[in-house]
Amino acid sequence: MCTRATNKVLHGVLKQLKSQSNVTFARSVYYLNRPNLQPIRTQLATFEGGSVELEMDNSSGIAVLTLSNPRRLNSMTGKMMVDMADCVGELELWKEGKGLIMCGEGGNLCSGGDLTFVRKALHYGEEMAAYQHDTLTRLLNLPLISVALVQGHTLGGGAELSTACDYRVMSPSAKIGFVQIKMGLTTAWGAATRLTRLLGRRKAIDLLCSARILLPSAAFHEGLVDYVIPRICDDELQETKNWLMRNFCNYDTSIMRAIKSLVVNADLSMDMSVALDNERKLFAQTWGGPVQRKALDANIKHK
Numbered sequence: 001m002c003t004r005a006t007n008k009v010l011h012g013v014l015k016q017l018k019s020q021s022n023v024t025f026a027r028s029v030y031y032l033n034r035p036n037l038q039p040i041r042t043q044l045a046t047f048e049g050g051s052v053e054l055e056m057d058n059s060s061g062i063a064v065l066t067l068s069n070p071r072r073l074n075s076m077t078g079k080m081m082v083d084m085a086d087c088v089g090e091l092e093l094w095k096e097g098k099g100l101i102m103c104g105e106g107g108n109l110c111s112g113g114d115l116t117f118v119r120k121a122l123h124y125g126e127e128m129a130a131y132q133h134d135t136l137t138r139l140l141n142l143p144l145i146s147v148a149l150v151q152g153h154t155l156g157g158g159a160e161l162s163t164a165c166d167y168r169v170m171s172p173s174a175k176i177g178f179v180q181i182k183m184g185l186t187t188a189w190g191a192a193t194r195l196t197r198l199l200g201r202r203k204a205i206d207l208l209c210s211a212r213i214l215l216p217s218a219a220f221h222e223g224l225v226d227y228v229i230p231r232i233c234d235d236e237l238q239e240t241k242n243w244l245m246r247n248f249c250n251y252d253t254s255i256m257r258a259i260k261s262l263v264v265n266a267d268l269s270m271d272m273s274v275a276l277d278n279e280r281k282l283f284a285q286t287w288g289g290p291v292q293r294k295a296l297d298a299n300i301k302h303k
């Protein structure tokens with residue numbers, strides 16, 4: 001998915017790098033078909049509520065992407081999906097970028113799809129999933145190191161968003177769970193594909209089929225989370241920035257961006273688009289189906 005834009009990014013990075021050194025690169029090019037997302041974008045924009053904001057700091061090279069729908073624990077509305085896509089577009093053009101932190105306002109990353117939006121959007125499952133697959137694949141492929149700050153109740157779609165980052169840092173008080181199966185759904189936003197690549201088949205099946213809600217120690221043990229913030233920390237966003245800078249920002253930015261692009265390129269040749277295509281088609285069959293409707297009527301709290 002996506003990838004005229006990512007391809008452009010890769011070539012931009014390589015061009016930038018070549019102008020600074022004598023290193024030569026094999027030209028790895030990948031072309032995948034990007035669907036026409038304009039009609040679903042127009043639909044999604046009508047499901048209002050919340051926003052997604054981007055702050056890019058040229059001096060540190062670190063950007064912060066903040067989900068903001070705090071009254072509903074930053075659950076994602078259609079409008080927030082459109083905002084997020086636009087932020088990713090800006091990041092694709094940002095040449096100074098070293099790192100990105102995805103976080104949520106008020107101590108929660110995201111509690112999933114906004115259930116008010118979900119109830120109204122039961123006819124747009126496949127299209128909505130295609131829109132999110134495109135945004136999140138482009139996010140995952142950015143030529144910078146991305147980290148999700150997992151705070152509060154990171155559930156369902158929120159857990160899916162976290163898998164679209166290269167790494168996950170978790171607050172000691174947070175919980176993370178892929179609760180989609182309890183909601184009568186398969187994954188909407190590409191997490192089955194990404195989780196399998198991240199953790200392997202056995203763990204992906206376990207997390208997705210058990211709907212287990214993990215505390216930080218278990219999430220770290222499973223390999224889902226890379227760093228658990230110490231309890232004494234009073235600024236978790238700053239601690240995440242420090243972790244990112246300490247681990248990934250010690251060397252030349254253009255080389256780091258080129259390495260990330262090459263890793264993305266190698267990964268994409270495993271045909272992620274086919275896996276996402278299957279994931280989207282299956283999800284569309286569960287979205288709006290009898291099991292999901294029953295779960296929505298039950299107003300489940302995932303405790």
Ligand SMILES: CC[C@@H](C(=O)O)C(=O)SCCNC(=O)CCNC(=O)[C@H](O)C(C)(C)COP(=O)(O)OP(=O)(O)OC[C@H]1O[C@@H](n2cnc3c(N)ncnc32)[C@H](O)[C@@H]1OP(=O)(O)O
Pocket residue numbers: 071072073075111112113114115116118153155156157158160179180183185186187188189300301302303
């Ligand atoms: C399409 C995406 C799909 C997917 O990935 O495939 C999904 O994400 S499905 C959605 C999965 N998420 C849920 O089902 C979350 C349901 N909510 C809960 O389980 C609980 O609210 C909680 C997240 C465990 C938090 O519990 P608690 O700490 O007790 O707070 P409250 O329940 O009082 O929540 C505060 C406030 O926020 C509203 N809220 C929370 N999550 C959502 C949501 N996903 N959509 C809409 N609103 C949400 C909650 O209803 C409360 O509002 P009020 O009732 O108005 O006070």
